Amino acid sequence: MGTTHRAAAFLDKGGTGKTTTIAHLGVAFSELGADVLLIDLAGKQGDLAKHFGVWDTYQEQIAADEAWPNIATVFDDSWSTIAEKLGSDPVADLIIETDEEVDLIPAHPGLDTLDATLGNIDDAQTRYSRLTQFLDEYVDPLEYDVVLFDLPGLTNNVSYNGLWAARHVIAPVEMGPFEAKQAEALTTDLAKINNQFGLNITLTLVLPNKVDTRTTLADEYLAEFEATYPTAIAPTAIPQSQDIRNAAQQGQTVFAYGNPSKTAEQARAAYTTAADALWTHFKETTHV
Ligand SMILES: Nc1ncnc2c1ncn2[C@@H]1O[C@H](COP(=O)(O)OP(=O)(O)OP(=O)(O)O)[C@@H](O)[C@H]1O
Numbered sequence: 001m002g003t004t005h006r007a008a009a010f011l012d013k014g015g016t017g018k019t020t021t022i023a024h025l026g027v028a029f030s031e032l033g034a035d036v037l038l039i040d041l042a043g044k045q046g047d048l049a050k051h052f053g054v055w056d057t058y059q060e061q062i063a064a065d066e067a068w069p070n071i072a073t074v075f076d077d078s079w080s081t082i083a084e085k086l087g088s089d090p091v092a093d094l095i096i097e098t099d100e101e102v103d104l105i106p107a108h109p110g111l112d113t114l115d116a117t118l119g120n121i122d123d124a125q126t127r128y129s130r131l132t133q134f135l136d137e138y139v140d141p142l143e144y145d146v147v148l149f150d151l152p153g154l155t156n157n158v159s160y161n162g163l164w165a166a167r168h169v170i171a172p173v174e175m176g177p178f179e180a181k182q183a184e185a186l187t188t189d190l191a192k193i194n195n196q197f198g199l200n201i202t203l204t205l206v207l208p209n210k211v212d213t214r215t216t217l218a219d220e221y222l223a224e225f226e227a228t229y230p231t232a233i234a235p236t237a238i239p240q241s242q243d244i245r246n247a248a249q250q251g252q253t254v255f256a257y258g259n260p261s262k263t264a265e266q267a268r269a270a271y272t273t274a275a276d277a278l279w280t281h282f283k284e285t286t287h288v
């Protein structure tokens with residue numbers, strides 16, 4: 001295949017479902033036959049690793065060797081020197097495998113100070129393109145079909161690096177006035193970044209999440225999102241599903257969840273059609 005497609009979940013707001021979205025879209029892509037790598041940049045709490053039940057094991061690994069390279073290390077200006085020491089496949093040391101086919105580079109306590117460290121880099125271009133450099137040079141050769149990032153729910157130097165590197169933004173939105181505003185603000189912000197740096201970062205997928213279609217209010221917001229984002233809106237909304245919450249607490253996605261409820265099955269199907277839509281968008285746009 002040759003081309004690695006990247007996308008990042010982002011909205012300048014907590015709790016709308018970024019982590020859930022990245023976990024589920026990752027598995028959906030993998031079920032569609034793609035090789036998938038997920039990268040957690042969303043903060044040291046390790047939510048994405050928890051979502052796949054691998055956080056405790058990773059914590060043990062961190063405790064056993066504090067100097068082991070991690071996702072924060074790749075932003076370091078000495079990364080290329082470190083990578084050289086690590087040998088022929090330095091990224092292999094960062095990746096852990098999950099039970100659901102997707103590979104994962106988990107979050108790390110080092111992410112805590114990363115925003116401030118990046119803030120000390122004077123040149124904006126350099127400050128925001130560290131992740132891009134790492135991915136271009138070290139991850140693209142691994143020939144994953146899809147690399148998805150989970151970003152912090154706020155605008156900072158780390159999320160900028162994610163947007164920069166991904167170029168495709170996935171915004172999970174809940175059905176409310178605040179999310180509608182946040183999505184609008186995101187579009188404005190992306191336009192500003194694109195203008196300032198000559199980039200083409202697009203809001204590629206607006207994914208309505210936690211939708212309770214029994215309420216007319218949800219329907220009204222859904223219609224509004226469809227009208228505002230006619231091409232980016234996901235074909236099917238992700239329903240509010242207790243199983244999504246339960247599965248996450250058990251360290252899995254609803255794709256691996258035994259005995260799924262009706263809403264869980266709807267969620268699976270919706271994530272699959274969303275992954276399919278993203279795949280189509282990826283093929284339409286080749287970012288160089
Ligand atoms: N469709 C859904 N149905 C039910 N619960 C959901 C759904 N999507 C997400 N959740 C739950 O909502 C909570 C927030 O979701 P998630 O952690 O994915 O959001 P987030 O945007 O990553 O949050 P943060 O900004 O804190 O990182 C979690 O408990 C998750 O299990």
Ligand SMILES: [Mg+2]
Binds near residue numbers: 018019020042047150
């Ligand atoms: Mg999260």
